[in-house]
Amino acid sequence: MTSVIVALPKMDDARKMKSLLLGKxxxxxxxxxxxxxxxxxADGLNGGIILCGYKLPDMIYSQLYEFLPAGFEMLLMxxxxxxxxxxxxxxxxxxxxxxxxxxxxxxxxxxxxxxRQKRKLKSKPRERNAEEVKLIGQAKEVLMGRNHMxxxxxxxxxxxxxxxxxxxxxxxxxxxLAMMGLP
Numbered sequence: 001m002t003s004v005i006v007a008l009p010k011m012d013d014a015r016k017m018k019s020l021l022l023g024k025x026x027x028x029x030x031x032x033x034x035x036x037x038x039x040x041x042a043d044g045l046n047g048g049i050i051l052c053g054y055k056l057p058d059m060i061y062s063q064l065y066e067f068l069p070a071g072f073e074m075l076l077m078x079x080x081x082x083x084x085x086x087x088x089x090x091x092x093x094x095x096x097x098x099x100x101x102x103x104x105x106x107x108x109x110x111x112x113x114x115x116r117q118k119r120k121l122k123s124k125p126r127e128r129n130a131e132e133v134k135l136i137g138q139a140k141e142v143l144m145g146r147n148h149m150x151x152x153x154x155x156x157x158x159x160x161x162x163x164x165x166x167x168x169x170x171x172x173x174x175x176x177l178a179m180m181g182l183p
Contacts, residue, residue: 002114003029007038007052035059039067047071054078062088132170139173142180
């Protein structure tokens with residue numbers, strides 16, 4: 001689940017925000033009062049959202065955004081005047097005074113989007129290296145030569161065996177070669 005780091009200049013405000021978010025079912029990984037603390041907490045996580053104000057004691061939001069590790073997004077809470085002055089691309093903004101339903105709706109939307117992106121990346125097949133491609137090619141050649149299959153049929157055969165046995169295609173190709181007595 002995507003977590004939120006709350007970075008506000010006053011610890012009381014940060015803790016109140018944390019309790020509010022936790023009460024609404026939004027996971028909060030931590031609270032902090034400086035950009036350096038936010039970056040340190042973010043380094044320990046595998047992605048998430050930084051919920052911050054315009055200015056922290058050691059940096060402004062844009063500097064914090066610049067140093068965030070990959071996989072993090074930012075939700076900036078600032079006055080309408082500061083937001084209208086221009087905000088860096090890629091940063092989501094909410095104007096103050098804050099409306100609770102807007103904050104929760106925006107955070108939930110960001111969390112759902114990040115979860116969708118994570119699922120999409122997981123479902124994307126991994127690229128094979130040259131050795132793996134060569135191994136699958138050898139297994140297809142053996143099947144084509146000994147079983148009089150077309151390349152497409154050999155590929156589908158390896159693919160089906162792979163799915164049926166719960167192994168990947170490279171392992172299945174290795175099994176085909178081993179059964180045929182080839183290295």
